[in-house]
Amino acid sequence: MPRTLLWALLLLLTAAAAVAAAAANTPEATVKVSHLVLESAAREFLLKQDLRYSRECKLAVTASWNYHTNVTRRNRQDLEEAQERFSEWTKESWEEARKWISLLPYFRDTDIARQFKLLSVLGAPALPKAELLKYTRIISEMTAIYDSTTICRYQNPGRCDVGMNKGLNKLLRKSRNYSELKHVWKSWRESTGRIRHRYQQFVQLANKAASANGFRNMAEMSLAQYESESFREDMAAVWRQIRPLYEQLHAFARRKLREVYGSDRVTQRGPLPAHLLGNMWALSWKLDDLFLPFPETPPVDVTPEMQRQGYTPRTMFEAADRFFYSMNLTRVPASFWRRSVTRVPADRQVVCHPSSWDFCDGSDFRIKHCTNVTQKDLVTIHHEMTHVQYFLQYRSQPYIFRAGANPGIHEALGHAVALSVESPRHLWRLGLLSSPHISYKAEMNDLMRLALDKVVFLPYAYLVDLWRWKVLEGSLPEKDWNCGWWDLKYEIQGMKPPELRSEADFDAASKYHIPANIAYTRYFVSFIMQFQLHKALCMKAGEYVPGDPTKSLHKCDFYSSIRAGNAMREMMRLGSSKPWPEVIEAATGERKMDGSALREYFKPLEMWLIEDNAKHGEFIGWRPDGEYCLYEKPRTTDNPARCQTDN
Numbered sequence: 258m259p260r261t262l263l264w265a266l267l268l269l270l271t272a273a274a275a276v277a278a279a280a281a282n283t284p285e286a287t288v289k290v291s292h293l294v295l296e297s298a299a300r301e302f303l304l305k306q307d308l309r310y311s312r313e314c315k316l317a318v319t320a321s322w323n324y325h326t327n328v329t330r331r332n333r334q335d336l337e338e339a340q341e342r343f344s345e346w347t348k349e350s351w352e353e354a355r356k357w358i359s360l361l362p363y364f365r366d367t368d369i370a371r372q373f374k375l376l377s378v379l380g381a382p383a384l385p386k387a388e389l390l391k392y393t394r395i396i397s398e399m400t401a402i403y404d405s406t407t408i409c410r411y412q413n414p415g416r417c418d419v420g421m422n423k424g425l426n427k428l429l430r431k432s433r434n435y436s437e438l439k440h441v442w443k444s445w446r447e448s449t450g451r452i453r454h455r456y457q458q459f460v461q462l463a464n465k466a467a468s469a470n471g472f473r474n475m476a477e478m479s480l481a482q483y484e485s486e487s488f489r490e491d492m493a494a495v496w497r498q499i500r501p502l503y504e505q506l507h508a509f510a511r512r513k514l515r516e517v518y519g520s521d522r523v524t525q526r527g528p529l530p531a532h533l534l535g536n537m538w539a540l541s542w543k544l545d546d547l548f549l550p551f552p553e554t555p556p557v558d559v560t561p562e563m564q565r566q567g568y569t570p571r572t573m574f575e576a577a578d579r580f581f582y583s584m585n586l587t588r589v590p591a592s593f594w595r596r597s598v599t600r601v602p603a604d605r606q607v608v609c610h611p612s613s614w615d616f617c618d619g620s621d622f623r624i625k626h627c628t629n630v631t632q633k634d635l636v637t638i639h640h641e642m643t644h645v646q647y648f649l650q651y652r653s654q655p656y657i658f659r660a661g662a663n664p665g666i667h668e669a670l671g672h673a674v675a676l677s678v679e680s681p682r683h684l685w686r687l688g689l690l691s692s693p694h695i696s697y698k699a700e701m702n703d704l705m706r707l708a709l710d711k712v713v714f715l716p717y718a719y720l721v722d723l724w725r726w727k728v729l730e731g732s733l734p735e736k737d738w739n740c741g742w743w744d745l746k747y748e749i750q751g752m753k754p755p756e757l758r759s760e761a762d763f764d765a766a767s768k769y770h771i772p773a774n775i776a777y778t779r780y781f782v783s784f785i786m787q788f789q790l791h792k793a794l795c796m797k798a799g800e801y802v803p804g805d806p807t808k809s810l811h812k813c814d815f816y817s818s819i820r821a822g823n824a825m826r827e828m829m830r831l832g833s834s835k836p837w838p839e840v841i842e843a844a845t846g847e848r849k850m851d852g853s854a855l856r857e858y859f860k861p862l863e864m865w866l867i868e869d870n871a872k873h874g875e876f877i878g879w880r881p882d883g884e885y886c887l888y889e890k891p892r893t894t895d896n897p898a899r900c901q902t903d904n
């Protein structure tokens with residue numbers, strides 16, 4: 258095989274270079290020849306891989322598109338086959354690429370070296386076949402348990418049909434019945450916590466997978482994607498920046514909850530009972546009627562105006578496309594309009610979750626979105642179109658670089674654009690509001706709604722992987738998994754369970770991303786960086802001027818700013834071809850995640866909260882008001898108690 262031949266030749270050459278280097282004191286010439294030959298062979302290899310990738314990827318993505326826009330058994334089968342084929346191919350290509358790793362020190366072309374570095378990490382599929390099967394089986398068993406979880410009704414315990422999309426979300430938002438909420442919270446965890454025994458097996462296999470990729474454990478492997486030795490400390494530092502604002506929100510919510518549930522349940526200085534925040538994980542607190550500063554002031558909603566003006570899904574997408582080309586960015590290609598699905602088709606069933614698609618050939622990009630003519634969907638469409646803009650900008654990169662600069666940045670940019678689009682100023686520029694200004698009360702309500710979504714999410718988004726990393730690297734012993742979870746819930750989120758938990762429970766598993774093994778850090782990163790990027794783009798646009806109250810960050814819209822657009826392009830076109838600190842430096846002048854833009858954005862709300870909390874003499878922060886989890890004494894391994902619920 259020519260490939261093998263080439264390989265032998267390369268090894269000989271490097272060996273020769275090494276021998277020459279050892280023999281003579283001036284081996285320059287030999288080494289130079291060898292690295293040039295090496296690099297041109299490497300380039301050829303990468304180019305071939307790239308072409309092949311585009312073909313294979315296109316097949317897989319097409320099968321996935323066909324299924325998601327036309328849900329049939331046949332399309333499902335085709336998709337599974339395509340995925341199988343694609344993962345076999347990626348594994349082969351990983352094995353080929355890995356052979357080059359030992360030669361990395363000889364490459365002078367950093368671009369080539371970086372491609373091989375990224376190509377050398379495959380993830381779980383690096384496991385031997387039998388173990389990979391076991392690994393995927395465990396994950397699918399765990400997610401099956403999660404997906405099939407329904408709970409019994411509080412008033413009618415014989416009817417056990419309440420699932421997450423079957424009324425549970427609504428119940429959590431609407432009910433003010435403490436015992437009912439506690440029942441729901443506990444039942445959900447009783448069922449989802451059954452995976453504990455499987456999770457042990459999962460951890461072992463996950464770490465084996467990490468070591469097959471050259472890492473000590475899966476925690477190290479996940480962190481490696483952020484390409485920074487200090488990333489964990491950076492996250493902690495960012496959280497310390499945000500915490501004062503979170504504590505104000507926390508104190509405010511505690512007073513409001515105390516007014517509803519009484520001070521023996523919601524104590525003056527204690528953490529918040531985790532089941533009362535209107536969300537199963539208390540990761541967003543969507544209790545508008547309780548938490549809005551001015552509940553009698555109606556929200557800004559341009560939906561009726563959009564309908565009056567005859568907006569259609571098509572014109573909403575056109576507005577989003579205009580957003581980008583107004584900034585000197587790229588219009589979507591004509592095929593986008595022909596191939597995207599922008600409304601529910603009459604002749605087939607589709608998976609309606611909005612998504613953006615890159616067909617890996619540099620020309621085919623689509624969105625699937627079941628559009629309603631509403632303000633919310635107008636914003637979502639801009640978010641999705643940001644993903645497509647990103648695809649368009651990095652389309653000429655080699656495939657391994659066709660990705661966000663880090664796992665959070667694609668989303669961060671989408672959210673940054675959404676912040677701009679949602680601003681009254683932008684809605685006014687679209688002709689949907691009669692003035693770029695809204696009342697102070699409406700503004701505070703808007704900021705609060707956003708904070709209940711984006712700020713209160715941060716401690717949760719921070720602690721999920723903090724816990725998971727401890728589990729994966731073994732610094733949290735298995736006998737303390739649940740109490741270790743509650744230590745973090747208390748410490749970071751200021752939450753307590755409605756009743757004493759123990760190691761018979763497994764509360765981390767109550768969130769899908771644990772059984773399904775989906776990393777969570779990217780959400781933290783994207784929620785921090787969206788404000789950082791938003792601020793940078795707003796400054797380029799001259800729409801945010803520090804210290805100028807008429808140019809506050811939360812009012813900014815960078816629509817039609819060519820300087821902002823050029824900065825966005827500079828970031829986007831690099832894809833992941835450079836470490837992300839370099840990528841964001843071009844646009845933001847910063848090389849790290851930074852929470853100060855978020856603090857700045859919410860400044861007016863924070864001032865309001867500080868004043869309101871002071872007026873009511875609220876304690877800021879939290880102190881323990883009881884015991885939350887029963888740490889077990891060490892015990893022998895043959896104690897079967899823990900596995901009993903897992904059947």
Ligand SMILES: *[C@@H]1O[C@H](CO)[C@@H](O)[C@H](O)[C@H]1NC(C)=O
Nearest residue numbers: 327328329330331332604605
């Ligand atoms: C949906 O998929 C089926 C194959 O499962 C195909 O026969 C049908 O034509 C597709 N429908 C549309 C509208 O593309």
Ligand SMILES: *[C@@H]1O[C@H](CO)[C@@H](O)[C@H](O)[C@H]1NC(C)=O
Nearest residue numbers: 411412433434435436437438
């Ligand atoms: C909560 O709901 C249960 C069952 O419907 C009811 O018996 C109880 O009185 C309710 N508690 C409150 C405080 O409303």
Ligand SMILES: *[C@@H]1O[C@H](CO)[C@@H](O)[C@H](O)[C@H]1NC(C)=O
Nearest residue numbers: 584585586587819820823826
């Ligand atoms: C617009 O973008 C192009 C690159 O697509 C760039 O060459 C040009 O300088 C930009 N125009 C302005 C006015 O900045």
Ligand SMILES: *[C@@H]1O[C@H](CO)[C@@H](O)[C@H](O)[C@H]1NC(C)=O
Nearest residue numbers: 600601602627628629630631
């Ligand atoms: C959006 O439109 C779909 C049909 O396309 C409809 O079933 C759904 O109820 C609508 N949702 C809202 C929030 O109006």
Ligand SMILES: [Zn+2]
Nearest residue numbers: 640644668671
């Ligand atoms: Zn997105």
